[in-house]
Amino acid sequence: MNLLSYGLLGLLARHESSGYDLMLRIQPFWQAKHSQIYPLLARMEKNGLLSSRWIQQSDKPDKKIYMITDKGIHALQQWTHESVSPPVTRDEMSLRLFCLWLADKGSAIRMFEERKRHFNSRIAHLEGILDAIPAENLSFGSQAFSDYVLVQKGLLNAKAGLDWCNMVLKMMAAGDVKEEHNPFILKN
Template identity: 25%
Template sequence: MRVSDLKEAAAGKEKPLKYVLLAGIYNEPRSGYELTKWLQMVGQHCWSVEHSSVYPALRELEKDELIQSERLPGTRGPDRSIYSMTAAGLDKLRAWVANGSPRPAIKDEQILRVLCFDLLPRETALQQIREVRADHQVQLEFFLARQAMLTERQLGPLLVARRGVLAEQAYIAWCDEVADMIARRPA
């Protein structure tokens, strides 16, 4: 057992990435690359992962017999491994989902910068918040389109898309409020 695994076991926690990947495989068997793309589409507002960390986690899941792989011809190149859920993996995922979650840790560098907007000239701060708003508007449109494609038969993905819509709407409203406050500030 590796030192990092011992620390996690001692803390009573497993790597969340394993559950993220199990969730992606639960929805449909996928390759590591497809899992990364799935995460970028479905979970971009709730989980980020480096592509390079996906394959080591998949190897661990396979070693633990929670997933299995099958080599299939690639669509444009070499064979690729397609991962699917085992019964043990489904049981593990079901138990994890049933256990609930701690309050999420939020890391938003933009908010930290806003904390110090007093250091910026009014126009610079306004320009920054307008750029942030524009980025969130693009994200909102993405989530609205995704939400429109889903039905209640795809409840999990629909709920995640809905959360994305609401989060982006709230962030846009906050940006508008910030811009109004900055605009009223003396130059």
């Protein structure tokens, strides 16, 4: 039982869905390809955490719907009591910044503009999800509250990233203004 499998279990605890659908639902919060998800679901079913049935569709390909079992619910609740491991972020851009000093300004600007586009589309996507969350009953035990909290996590993060890009672009535009007079350089 790895972290991804608990994520899938958490999604299936809300409502049954196909592997394809799970892949799409988990995407914004945990990147996983279908080639990782399908075998994992099969293994989880073999271990009795899930059950499945096939749904025939006339217009689209048939699909396999997974649903969580009592054993699955139990495993999920056990997991809730364990401590959470710290986040792992692997961002090529961080590594790129190690050698920003030997890059030309033009390609640096393009890199930050590209990252701004990334954050803007992520913000748009998450705000779309946010709009779909029912505003009534946003109290602790509700699924809407879970969703709200999770989407805000991504949203605040993406906005911080966007702010950072804008800060850096302004600093680069300010050019060779001496740092004593540069309003962008703030230690704290």
